[in-house]
Amino acid sequence: MSDANPSKTKAQDDVLLSQYLHECEVQRQLSAHTVKNYERQLLDIKSRLQLDNWRHLSTEDCKKVLHIGHKRGLSSRSINLQLTVLRNFCQFLVKLGYLQHNPAKSVHSVKQNKPLPKQLNVDEMNALLSFERDDFIGLRDKAIFELIYGCGLRLSEVTGLDLEDLLEESQSGMSVKVTGKGNKQRIIPIGRKASKALEDYLNIRDEYAPPGAQEDAQALFISKQKRRLSNRQLAKRLDHWAKHQTLYQQISPHTLRHSFATHVLESSKDLRGVQELLGHANLSTTQVYTHLNFQHLSEIYDKAHPRAKKK
Template identity: 75%
Template sequence: MPVPPSISGTSVDDAQHDDPWVADYIHECAVVRQLSKHTVNNYRRQLLGIRSMLELSDWRELGIEQCKRVLHLGHQRGLSARSINLQLTVLRNFCQFLVKQKHLASNPAKNVHSVKQNKPLPKQLNVDEMGMLLEFKRDDFIGLRDKAMLELMYGCGLRLSELTSLNLHDIEEHSQQGQTLRVSGKGNKQRMIPVGRKAAQALGAYLKLRTQYSGLDDDNALFLSKQKRRLSNRQVANRLEHWAKQQTLYQQISPHTLRHSFATHVLESSNDLRGVQELLGHANLSTTQVYTHLNFQHLSDVYDKAHPRAKKK
């Protein structure tokens, strides 16, 4: 294996071809681990950026002090604790890969501690605000499409990438269960999610007009643009922003807000953390547990308002 040359002064896109070890790791992430394209591209940028930042001519020069320097330089550049920790995590996993490939004797990033960070609770809309967002009525293609998209994102707790990757055949009809949705999540892991009544109604109205688009390159895509192509993540985010303003919701709303709202509302009603984990497609229960804090806030508010010993004078 040739020694990877220095990439200082070159762009990340150009440099990726000059670093066979990074290329091998990216191949492992994309093909073996089947991570999403977005995640793989992010890992590549992070690794080549770190190498350029540390001015390494060979990854075997990397030691504990250089790994700690990643944290120091991140602080100097004004990066958030989350961004710095992401760099360290990617570097740590990459070094472990190099150890497995016998390029490194040990992982120099293994014992470098992450930066302490406060975990902000996810933002969500309450039930009334969610109802306000979704109570728009349009009978044209764009209006029906947007209604179906938003109802499905909130009704099924979808990630943005999961929504835009949906195909027509992912909708299944069952005599007893009604409609279900086959969703491909992170790592191409599939899960089945029931489609609620409101989402099913909105989806049905949209599909009546969707049938006129046949014989297209993206014929299987569930949600199409005006140009009859599969909608991009950015287009969906823009449409959500449009409807938030249209429905006079004066706050910043992202597609993930709808997913957080779904999780919070289901957990508040059911207290079934495992069920919410399955619906969200979280690999680890610890990822879902952040919503228990939101649930506690809700219960705390109820307590403060209802209990005679908690009421403030």
């Protein structure tokens, strides 16, 4: 059934979507990237379902979202993301009184095998970080990788660091103030090797620093173009060094974060401590590393125990 005034209906739907995105950004404090992704997902769903009005959305339509995703060859994770975004948006419309009930609430997510995070072992990490350079790019890259691995930082947390986020403490050495998801801040101690790499980089940074009036003047990690280093640039530099150090596998900044979590948990067995260091809101997110740890122990057992050896 079509509404009497399609243009008025579209304008109303646009307003509702804008209100929802505003709530995500302001009240839920989601990142601009996440909010933009939510907008794309909802507009894509509406277009593919050929909906002229969100009020007409049915449970059958919500099930079609899964079917359409399968036909498009989307992964289970991508399909479930669309369903989650749609379910949350519908709940928002229920709260406003625009919908009487949430049509996506009873639709079950697609089953998916949760992949374990990839990580490097200690020897591989040492091989990656063993390069020695005295030029600006080399010193900067070494400081970045040592900091990510030494503190378990997310990619956006590293590129978002400013000079003032480095804290000098007389007794315990350097630490870094990190702004994570939801603008939550945490302070993480910086280890000896990461501190040394940072000091070496900071000694040369001023030669390439942007003028004080520029927007990126306070950025900790900058490019030769005197701009804050972007996520894409950082990822490309890591890929360069992985190949240069002959590590025959694809490595992302998140690989270093996963390696940090795995190695600290293996040594400390302190799950809640690792949760705090990683900035995870829920312990269940950190618990994936207990499965990694168990997988590592299982491999040792299979190789070493006489009753486990296969003929």
